[in-house]
Amino acid sequence: MKLEKIGIVHSCFKVKFGTPRQGSLALHSRGYIEIEKRWEASKSLQGLEEFSHLWVLFWFHGNTNLTYKPVVRPPRLPASRVGAFASRSPLRPNPIGLSLVKLDRIEGSRVYISSLDLIEGTPVLDIKPYIHEYDSVEDSKCGWVENLSPQKLQVEFTDEAIQQIQSHPYPNLKQTIIDILSSDIRNRNDRSERNTGKILGFYFSDLNILFQTTEGKVRVLKIEGLLADNDHR
Amino acid sequence: MKLEKIGIVHSCFKVKFGTPRQGSLALHSRGYIEIEKRWEASKSLQGLEEFSHLWVLFWFHGNTNLTYKPVVRPPRLPASRVGAFASRSPLRPNPIGLSLVKLDRIEGSRVYISSLDLIEGTPVLDIKPYIHEYDSVEDSKCGWVENLSPQKLQVEFTDEAIQQIQSHPYPNLKQTIIDILSSDIRNRNDRSERNTGKILGFYFSDLNILFQTTEGKVRVLKIEGLLADNDHR
Numbered sequence A, B: 001m002k003l004e005k006i007g008i009v010h011s012c013f014k015v016k017f018g019t020p021r022q023g024s025l026a027l028h029s030r031g032y033i034e035i036e037k038r039w040e041a042s043k044s045l046q047g048l049e050e051f052s053h054l055w056v057l058f059w060f061h062g063n064t065n066l067t068y069k070p071v072v073r074p075p076r077l078p079a080s081r082v083g084a085f086a087s088r089s090p091l092r093p094n095p096i097g098l099s100l101v102k103l104d105r106i107e108g109s110r111v112y113i114s115s116l117d118l119i120e121g122t123p124v125l126d127i128k129p130y131i132h133e134y135d136s137v138e139d140s141k142c143g144w145v146e147n148l149s150p151q152k153l154q155v156e157f158t159d160e161a162i163q164q165i166q167s168h169p170y171p172n173l174k175q176t177i178i179d180i181l182s183s184d185i186r187n188r189n190d191r192s193e194r195n196t197g198k199i200l201g202f203y204f205s206d207l208n209i210l211f212q213t214t215e216g217k218v219r220v221l222k223i224e225g226l227l228a229d230n231d232h233r
Helices: A143-147 A159-166 A173-182 B143-147 B159-166 B173-182
Strands: A007-011 A030-035 A053-059 A096-107 A110-114 A123-129 A154-157 A199-204 A207-214 A217-225 B007-011 B030-035 B053-059 B096-107 B110-114 B123-129 B154-157 B199-204 B207-214 B217-225
Touching (some): A053 A110, A096 B053, A159 A173, B053 B110, B154 B159
Antiparallel strands (some): A007 A123, A030 A110, A053 A096, A096 A110, B007 B030, B053 B123, B199 B207, B207 B217
16 A cells, blocks of 8 residues: 655645644635646546535655654643544554645646645645535534633734734735634743743744744734745735 | 555445445444554554544555546446546545544444445554544535435335344344435446346345335345354444
């Protein structure tokens, strides 16, 4: 059982830090899947444009050094441990991810998507249409995930940051930054008391967004230009 | 990108003929996934029992001789053609299937499931919990699938068949047979006029179920014993 790459993700998310745990947390995140020539996009994507949502099966390519762990510690419930098959952790026997994304449009071999949680360069294994009748259960029980507190951080901006956002062409940039930062994206170390107020940055599109977290509040300080990246607009 | 098998499906469905296109069409279908020893089920399944539904990622193992087809003819809409990525066809670059099933219980390394569309012997690649918040969209558009007529065949039984069903231990056997046969399972050739009334059989659990289809109606004629199969009860 060997896998073929069908294409690659180009995304507003450049690295893991700052990439949401699920696409629905950042509705205005954008990207596209570039289908490889050998799969004949003009044929194989036929009819897909009539669906509003897609499943993307992808390879967790950032995990080359990580091995399978039968038990994992969910980032959102760090005090507990659950089995790999009871989680969406990348540390699985087969590091295949499953994401539900919104389909915006198709142009040639490019499938433009939004509301995604996929990182730049992710190898795509499959695209399947979301079929509500097959893929949804009205009355389900969702184990430990139901016990998570939906606690959100409040996100504020400096005047400087606001100005920088207003002059940037990314659509709904301010709301997207709020969506990303309102889930605490810091690692365990940076959440410790001695690191309160530490200035951190995350890459988004062609930007490095500098922020500071203190007691339930995130302050976006300034936004630095990064690489040119017109890919996903 | 190489895949590891995490386990094998044992199912009431023994062959492709008679296996429903989706699990929700046969709520009482039953089976289990036997997790291989090396994945340490006692750890890796921890917490899974608190979920009501699972995603099963599997390998379409019946398709060893079949190659990728960029355009397919959906069995339920034979007059039209859609791209492989706009369908759930097994003829994909990576023949990975995605099924939503109901979790009944876990016993050691066995994950008992129902409402499945998986065939005996299917290699399983991954199990992920169904998380309604991530995996469901309320307001979706489902392309060509929305245009399918939900036409169902009426299913009748001979007295002989009814008696045989009543003496068989499989739970809800009659309803399960109705669920399976009310979607016309015949291939294109057997649907042709000259084959009207032809007696066909499909394997289910340890049974061969003989039936005859005429003008919108299926008649279950008799039920023959097959192999011993106590596996999935």
